[in-house]
Amino acid sequence: MAYRCQVKTWHPDRFAHDPQRQSQGQKRMQEINAAYSLLKTVAPVSPHNRVFDGKWDDLYSIGVSGIDDQHKSFFKMLNNFNTDVVFSSIKTTDDKDMMKIYLYVLNLRRYALNHFLSEEEYMVKYNYPNIFEHRKKHDNFIKRIFALEENYYNFNKLSPDNINDFISSWLADHIIRMDKDFGQYLKDQIDSLFMV
Numbered sequence: 001m002a003y004r005c006q007v008k009t010w011h012p013d014r015f016a017h018d019p020q021r022q023s024q025g026q027k028r029m030q031e032i033n034a035a036y037s038l039l040k041t042v043a044p045v046s047p048h049n050r051v052f053d054g055k056w057d058d059l060y061s062i063g064v065s066g067i068d069d070q071h072k073s074f075f076k077m078l079n080n081f082n083t084d085v086v087f088s089s090i091k092t093t094d095d096k097d098m099m100k101i102y103l104y105v106l107n108l109r110r111y112a113l114n115h116f117l118s119e120e121e122y123m124v125k126y127n128y129p130n131i132f133e134h135r136k137k138h139d140n141f142i143k144r145i146f147a148l149e150e151n152y153y154n155f156n157k158l159s160p161d162n163i164n165d166f167i168s169s170w171l172a173d174h175i176i177r178m179d180k181d182f183g184q185y186l187k188d189q190i191d192s193l194f195m196v
């Protein structure tokens with residue numbers, strides 16, 4: 001779905017009368033195709049679920065160093081989660097193991113709150129036109145983290161598979177699609193400031 005949206009937005013044919021935007025579209029299409037090939041290489045952990053391998057690749061870069069650094073720390077967090085939870089002998093019936101997973105969820109919330117605020121600060125400063133659409137997605141991620149936390153509080157349960165699905169959709173639907181669009185806008189704004 002995210003892939004189709006991106007193709008629709010950036011297909012070079014849309015910019016037939018604007019050579020500059022057309023070459024920008026060609027570049028974005030190459031990046032989008034390469035990013036989706038990478039996502040397809042995730043290692044299956046069960047027939048119903050896949051886990052992201054957690055390796056940073058410059059294809060995920062949105063071209064704004066401060067934000068890229070935060071995204072890199074997100075990848076680091078995913079790697080730790082994979083090592084300590086997904087590929088370990090953790091038991092969802094063990095209270096101590098559950099608490100260990102919950103600490104990752106807390107960390108995820110801390111990261112998300114700080115990171116989303118940083119992005120939104122840039123958006124305000126540079127008058128990003130899609131700020132509300134983008135912010136709604138951020139709010140949804142926070143709600144999903146709260147839902148995971150409620151499971152822990154109410155049932156002492158957290159599913160590593162659910163957390164993984166959540167993280168993969170964050171990556172595929174958000175960083176590759178929405179954050180990249182926002183990064184491109186920011187780069188265009190900064191370039192136009194230097195052209196004056």
Ligand SMILES: [Fe+2]
Pocket residue numbers: 071115119175179
């Ligand atoms: Fe982001």
Ligand SMILES: [Fe+2]
Pocket residue numbers: 119134138174178179
């Ligand atoms: Fe974002």
